[in-house]
Amino acid sequence: MFRRFTKFTISVLCVSMVASAVHARDTCAAVDFLAIDLSSVEGIDLVEAALMLAYPSLVIVDGSVHFENGTRLPIGVDRGLLASDRLQNPTVREQFSQKYPLEFDLSEREKPWMDPGRARNDAFFRNLYFATKEDAAQTLEQVTYQDRAAFKVTRRECVAEQ
Template sequence: MIDHPRRLLLQLAIVLAICGTGRLAYATDAGDGVDQPAAKAALLKAYPGLFTISGNVLTWADGTTMVWDDGKARDAEALLESPDIEDMFRYVYPTAAEGALVPAEDFDPGRIRNEAFFEKLYGKSAADVGKHIANVKWLPKLGKKTVQVTKVFGINDRLGKISDVLEAMPAELSRYGLKPGGGFVWRPIAGTNRLSVHSFGAAFDINVGFSDYWYNNRNKTNPKTHIPFKNRIPLKIVELFEKNGFIWGGRWYHYDTMHFEYRPELLLYKKSG
């Protein structure tokens, strides 16, 4: 008699775990590939003192609770539309140190965002977020622009430091910051009902003149066709943003190469190995 398929898969997973590592991979490694202890540790370190995580429950300082992992299997579309908190770690973000990469299909580390979590971090409305918005002088000697981002987690100061370093770089690099696309604006992501991270003042678009965006390069007659990857932003600049807690939209299959957003938890999770 043939065993139940799910039981066979479990038996195979146990055998592979023993052969590959010499130990069983229990609940520390989720079936979706997320290293649970490392992901929880990264989130707690990224946003210290705001919440605790015990078992499958994240509890905010005001007593609000959220489910860490609801146990639901999600395809790529569902991961974007209705992720739990654990799902945000589904893909490991590749840093600039890994060099030029072409993202695999639907590989979008950072595009998966639990909106309720971000609303707790930054605010649930434009008015709430707006209370913490600050002006940052961006490349004040070269471009003389002012952009707006949140003061929460010192994001405004972080962006200011990036501006100072970028402005001091050779012209072939600093020119990529001369036409910034902006920071804070309360809006949904184009074509969706999901809030952009720009809504929270935690994202910045570095240059509209050197931007490549997946939606503009998709096959309009056959949307399921593989999207060709394009990028003109140097990795030296990406590395500068990463040092200050930002990830880059150029590491996504659905890429947005001028886009940077503050996601220290993904960089910490990457560093954990």
């Protein structure tokens, strides 16, 4: 019981951190994730904290992701699979098994199978974003980058503002 209460309290803390970074669900603004003070997340599961900071609509309770559509998906465990095997059917947690390099040095990417973000849990992204191409198309917005390139990206999860 105490563990469940603690996890709920941690989830509430993460939600409040997200709320301060993205003021309201319908109001999006670019977030500098490197500037967010993470000192208050000490003792919190880092995968759960990362999910809640990155995706404003998510709620994490008892080790499961709860989506707006009512779906519940366990975060799961890192099974210690080889990177090549992890691509087949990763858990949500295994999506975070490789760290993104934060510097502009890409030498780490030269190592075999070093491709952060490549392992993707299909159910996670279909529930978070869209199950069909048609659903995605309805939310596209044109974004211009440095007045040189234009892209169409979704408004969902504040992607267009990033």
